[in-house]
Structure formats: structure tokens, C-alpha cells
Amino acid sequence: MNEELDSQLSAMFDGELPPAECELLARRLSRDEQLKARWGRYAVIGATIRAEGGVRLNADLARRVSAAITKEPNLAAAHAVRAPSRASINWLRPVAGVGVAAGVAALSIIWMRSQGIDQPVIQQTAVAQEAAPVATDARLVACAGPGCRQPSNGGAVLTPTADSQADGSYVVPKPSGRRSMVGGTELANYVVAHSEFSSPMTRRNLLSALMAGESGTGGTSAGSEEAPEDVYDDAKNPK
Amino acid sequence: MTMPRIRNSDRVGWLVFAMVVATAALADEPAKWLERMNNALTTHNYDGTFTHWHGGRVETLRIIHRVKDGVVSERLVSLDGSGREFIRTGSNLTCYLPDKRTVLVERQPADQSLFGNFPTLNDQTASVYEIKEVERMRLNRRDTHVIVVSPKDEFRYGYRLWIDERTALPQKTQLCDARGHVIEQIVFSELAQTSHIPDIAFKPDVSTDGFQWLRNETPVGKEPAASASIVWNALKLPPGFKMRAHSAQVLPGSTDPVDHVVFTDGMASVSVFVETRPKPAAGQPQTVEEETATVGSSSAYSTVSNGRKVTAVGEVPPATVRFIANSVRAQGGQSTGGAAPSLGNTPAPSMPSSITGGGGAPQPVMGGGGRR
Numbered sequence: 001m002n003e004e005l006d007s008q009l010s011a012m013f014d015g016e017l018p019p020a021e022c023e024l025l026a027r028r029l030s031r032d033e034q035l036k037a038r039w040g041r042y043a044v045i046g047a048t049i050r051a052e053g054g055v056r057l058n059a060d061l062a063r064r065v066s067a068a069i070t071k072e073p074n075l076a077a078a079h080a081v082r083a084p085s086r087a088s089i090n091w092l093r094p095v096a097g098v099g100v101a102a103g104v105a106a107l108s109i110i111w112m113r114s115q116g117i118d119q120p121v122i123q124q125t126a127v128a129q130e131a132a133p134v135a136t137d138a139r140l141v142a143c144a145g146p147g148c149r150q151p152s153n154g155g156a157v158l159t160p161t162a163d164s165q166a167d168g169s170y171v172v173p174k175p176s177g178r179r180s181m182v183g184g185t186e187l188a189n190y191v192v193a194h195s196e197f198s199s200p201m202t203r204r205n206l207l208s209a210l211m212a213g214e215s216g217t218g219g220t221s222a223g224s225e226e227a228p229e230d231v232y233d234d235a236k237n238p239k
Numbered sequence: 240m241t242m243p244r245i246r247n248s249d250r251v252g253w254l255v256f257a258m259v260v261a262t263a264a265l266a267d268e269p270a271k272w273l274e275r276m277n278n279a280l281t282t283h284n285y286d287g288t289f290t291h292w293h294g295g296r297v298e299t300l301r302i303i304h305r306v307k308d309g310v311v312s313e314r315l316v317s318l319d320g321s322g323r324e325f326i327r328t329g330s331n332l333t334c335y336l337p338d339k340r341t342v343l344v345e346r347q348p349a350d351q352s353l354f355g356n357f358p359t360l361n362d363q364t365a366s367v368y369e370i371k372e373v374e375r376m377r378l379n380r381r382d383t384h385v386i387v388v389s390p391k392d393e394f395r396y397g398y399r400l401w402i403d404e405r406t407a408l409p410q411k412t413q414l415c416d417a418r419g420h421v422i423e424q425i426v427f428s429e430l431a432q433t434s435h436i437p438d439i440a441f442k443p444d445v446s447t448d449g450f451q452w453l454r455n456e457t458p459v460g461k462e463p464a465a466s467a468s469i470v471w472n473a474l475k476l477p478p479g480f481k482m483r484a485h486s487a488q489v490l491p492g493s494t495d496p497v498d499h500v501v502f503t504d505g506m507a508s509v510s511v512f513v514e515t516r517p518k519p520a521a522g523q524p525q526t527v528e529e530e531t532a533t534v535g536s537s538s539a540y541s542t543v544s545n546g547r548k549v550t551a552v553g554e555v556p557p558a559t560v561r562f563i564a565n566s567v568r569a570q571g572g573q574s575t576g577g578a579a580p581s582l583g584n585t586p587a588p589s590m591p592s593s594i595t596g597g598g599g600a601p602q603p604v605m606g607g608g609g610r611r
Contacts, residue, residue, distance in 0.1 A: 004479070189490040191537070191539075192332060193488060194501075194510035197503070197508050199277060200281050200357055201280060201409060203357070206535060209291070211300055211323040211325060212293075212323075
């Protein structure tokens with residue numbers, strides 16, 4: 001655990017973290033047990049020290065929180081629908097991403113604030129079990145818009161269109177054919193300049209991609225997204 | 240603010256813990272294999288053929304790498320696709336793009352050695368990645384150590400590396416997303432260490448008749464001023480990232496210098512390029528333009544606002560380049576290499592660096608902070 005993460009957690013707890021970071025942190029929270037526990041401790045300690053009212057969790061509240069959380073996908077979807085339409089000319093508009101960020105962050109905060117209270121373990125577990133899958137669902141719902149495929153089966157990932165791109169869903173975006181403000185040659189320049197500061201292995205990968213003509217702004221079509229062979233559920237636990 | 244006291248004492252504990260973990264991890268054998276691999280890739284002579292898989296496309300390439308009298312020569316050729324080639328000879332980088340009938344030529348300063356530029360594992364790396372050896376196996380009739388580098392958050396990718404026990408060259412590498420899905424893979428079918436590689440091996444196959452040549456030579460009168468350079472830094476960085484280098488460069492085909500700032504977490508790096516752009520005429524709405532691109536598994540994000548174009552490129556998820564590009568600010572008036580002040584709650588320590596890119600000395604870029 002490092003200090004930046006700590007600061008981010010604090011900021012998120014205080015509701016001061018920008019949405020983009022909330023999104024990343026919330027997703028991390030949803031799968032990092034250690035971090036969850038940490039967040040929970042914040043809440044407990046804070047509540048105890050400052051005798052903070054209103055967050056004490058009782059069985060009744062736990063049920064209400066659970067109920068609220070299980071309804072949350074709709075909320076997340078609503079966020080996605082009325083996501084801001086910024087005057088962006090790009091192909092990767094943050095439409096779903098913003099909604100997802102807000103949705104997931106809200107979920108995590110609701111859950112974490114309640115989970116942190118010193119209550120019988122059994123109660124916390126009940127909340128946790130309901131909350132965790134819901135956070136995932138919310139993301140999937142939010143990204144089930146047009147042109148969006150769920151990035152779950154066998155390595156298949158999103159096939160974005162110019163209209164919809166769930167960049168927050170942590171897949172590598174594929175290019176679209178829209179004209180861009182960074183031309184292919186200019187991008188090549190950036191890539192070559194950047195490659196000088198990459199690790200030797202990454203430099204080779206980067207230049208290989210460049211040699212293969214795989215620059216996104218070139219408007220190359222997306223190929224099939226089947227993984228070559230091994231697909232690991234988790235890089236930490238291969239096979 | 241919420242419970243600052245508790246948090247701070249707690250934080251110190253975690254910091255100490257993280258440092259202990261970091262130190263322990265770096266002393267570890269798996270991390271050593273990464274260092275050996277980087278060392279082998281940059282200092283050994285080798286000639287190999289490999290397949291590069293990404294996004295459903297497979298392409299065969301050949302790489303030839305030689306270090307002779309301290310001069311690095313490298314050639315990367317696409318064998319079955321675009322016919323593109325990348326050739327490095329010492330400080331000259333040449334990129335042949337026959338499909339675009341273009342050749343990019345970039346001359347790096349002679350003192351900018353390739354050896355010193357790549358990210359090295361630092362004390363923070365172990366706090367953002369888990370590095371371990373998961374098995375040993377035979378691959379291409381070689382004994383390999385399988386090293387897995389798993390990200391601890393979603394700001395970065397993970398790696399699986401099959402590193403040759405004898406040569407420390409990677410026989411196979413995979414880049415994985417947070418769920419462990421492979422998004423890019425390189426597998427060598429042949430990889431030979433060769434003591435002698437002739438100069439002819441670094442000549443391009445491409446005929447460049449009628450090609451457009453783009454160079455990064457600084458035109459007369461455009462020499463960047465040597466003082467009052469604006470240093471760019473990030474208000475906030477993803478955990479583990481630090482500024483590693485900054486320079487002013489002139490990229491091929493351009494006459495204006497670009498400020499180039501590099502951030503790294505020890506494994507992955509992100510470059511941020513800042514260019515001045517004409518501001519919209521008075522009366523026209525100030526719009527923020529942004530777009531993204533990918534090159535293989537690397538992400539690029541570009542945004543134009545307030546008379547500047549900021550582009551971030553790196554072998555990280557799209558959200559990370561976006562995050563970094565949007566938090567870059569001018570640290571006006573400071574001299575190059577000065578210590579970065581702590582901004583926000585994420586101090587971004589500056590690693591002073593005297594790298595000055597192809598165009599010469601750092602160039603001032605007008606305008607202060609503020610991105611939108």
C-alpha cells in the first residue's frame with residue numbers, strides 16, 4: 001500500500017476524488033480484499049473517534065443498504081443514459097465511462113461506509129456478498145449500450161463504434177475510421193519518440209505494432225479478438 | 240477532512256510496510272530476471288524471428304540487434320505485412336513506412352545512450368506490481384523461467400515472460416489486462432545469439448524512390464532558447480509513477496519543438512508531449528477536443544485546449560494515458576531538472592535529467608497551467 005493510494009482512498013472517502021479516479025479505485029476496491037478492509041477500518045476508526053452519527057449499521061439498515069445496492073444497476077444505467085455530451089470530436093467519447101464511474105463509485109461508497117462499522121461479521125459478509133457482484137453488474141449494464149459487447153466471454157472484448165465506447169471498462173479500444181487530429185505519421189513519431197524511454201521488451205512490442213501497421217488512427221479494422229491461446233483468469237494464478 | 244490523525248499514523252505504518260516489501264521484492268530472484276532480461280536485450284547481439292499477436296492479427300517480424308564498439312544497431316522488419324522497417328544506427332532512428340511512402344528520420348543526441356533510458360525497477364515498483372516466478376519450463380528446446388508481473392491496480396498491464404535461463408533473452412512474452420487476458424503476445428520461433436553481425440544486415444530492403452523524407456533537423460532561426468524553459472509535471476499521477484525525464488524535441492516533419500515528459504512506474508512508461516497550437520479566434524467557442532488511439536497494446540490520448548495539444552502515449556490502459564494527460568500542468572519558470580514541488584496530495588518527485596532531444600536545448604512553451 002503506498003501513499004498515493006492512501007491519499008486516493010482518503011479523498012474518495014471524503015467524496016473529493018475526481019470521477020475518473022473514483023472509477024479506477026472503485027473497481028480496485030471491488031476486488032481487492034485488503035483495500036476493502038482498509039476502507040472499512042477508516043470508517044470504523046473515524047466513526048469511533050469522532051462519534052460520527054448516522055452510519056451505525058444495524059440489521060435493518062444492512063437490509064436496506066443491500067436492497068438499495070441490488071437496485072443499483074438501474075441507477076448506473078440511468079447515469080450512462082444521461083451522460084454528458086461533451087463537444088468532443090473523438091472516437092472514444094466518455095459516454096458510458098462517466099456513468100460507470102459515478103455508478104460504481106456510488107456503489108462502493110454505499111457499501112463501504114456500511115461495511116466498515118463494527119458489526120457482527122456475519123452481517124458484513126452478507127452485505128459484501130451482495131454488493132460485490134452488483135458492482136460488476138452495474139458496469140456490464142452500463143456498457144450494454146449500442147455497439148457495446150460485454151467483455152466477458154473467452155477474451156472477446158468490446159467492439160466500439162464511433163458513438164459508444166466504454167473506455168472505463170478496461171479493454172483496449174479498437175480504432176474507428178474517423179478522421180483524427182493526430183495523423184498516422186504523427187502518431188508514429190510520438191510512438192518512436194516514446195519507445196526510446198520504454199523498457200527494451202516494450203520498445204520491441206511497440207515498434208513491432210508500428211511495423212505491423214497497427215496504428216489506431218490509421219483506421220485499420222478490428223480483427224477477431226480471440227486470444228491466441230492461454231487465457232488466464234488471473235495472471236497471479238495461472239492455470 | 241476525515242480523521243487526519245488516524246490516517247496519518249496509519250499511513251506511516253503502511254509506508255514502512257510497503258518499503259519493506261519493496262526492498263524484499265527487489266532483492267528477489269524474479270525481479271533479478273527482469274533486470275537480466277533488459278540487460279540482455281540491450282547489450283547482447285542477437286538475430287531472431289518472432290510472431291507478434293495483437294487484436295486478432297498475427298505478423299511475423301525479424302529483429303537483429305548488435306552492439307559493436309558501444310554503438311547500438313538494430314533492425315526490425317515486418318516480414319509478411321506492411322514491409323515497414325525500423326532501423327537504428329547509433330543515434331539515428333529511421334522508420335520506413337512504404338505504405339505511406341514516408342521515411343521518418345530522427346537523430347538523437349549522441350550522448351543519449353539507449354542503455355540508460357529504459358525504466359528500471361525502483362523502490363515503488365514492488366508496491367504496484369507483484370513479481371514472481373511461477374514455473375520453469377522448456378520452450379523452443381530452451382529452459383526458461385516463467386516470470387509473472389501482476390499489476391496491483393488497473394492503471395497498468397501485467398506481463399508473463401518466458402526468459403531463457405542461459406541467455407536471459409525472452410523466448411516469449413505476453414501482455415495481460417487486469418483480468419489476466421492476453422492482449423499482446425510475442426513468440427520467437429528462432430532466436431540466436433551471434434558474435435558477428437555484418438553492417439549489411441542493417442540496410443533496409445525497402446526502395447525509397449519517391450518517398451517523402453521527414454527529418455527532425457532544427458531549421459535555422461528556430462533554435463530553442465536555452466533558458467526559461469517551462470517544466471511540465473503532473474498534478475497527480477497514478478500510484479507508483481514518477482517523472483523520469485523531460486526534454487524538448489523536434490519531431491520529424493515538424494518545425495516546432497515539442498516538450499516531452501516521461502513518467503514511469505519501473506515497468507511501464509508514459510510519454511507526454513506538449514505542443515503549442517494556435518488559439519481559436521476571438522468569438523469562437525473554446526472547445527476541448529480529445530481523442531484516443533492505439534498502437535498495438537499501447538494507448539494514446541490527445542487533447543487540445545487552451546492553445547496546447549497534450550498527447551500521452553504509453554504501454555498502459557487507455558484510462559491511464561488519459562489520466563496523466565489531463566493532469567499535466569506547466570511548472571512555469573523553473574529550470575530544467577529542478578525538484579518538482581509537491582502538487583496536490585500526490586507528490587511527483589522529479590528525477591532530474593539532462594536529456595535534451597533532437598532539436599537541441601529545451602524550448603519555452605508559452606502559457607501556464609489550466610487544461611480546459
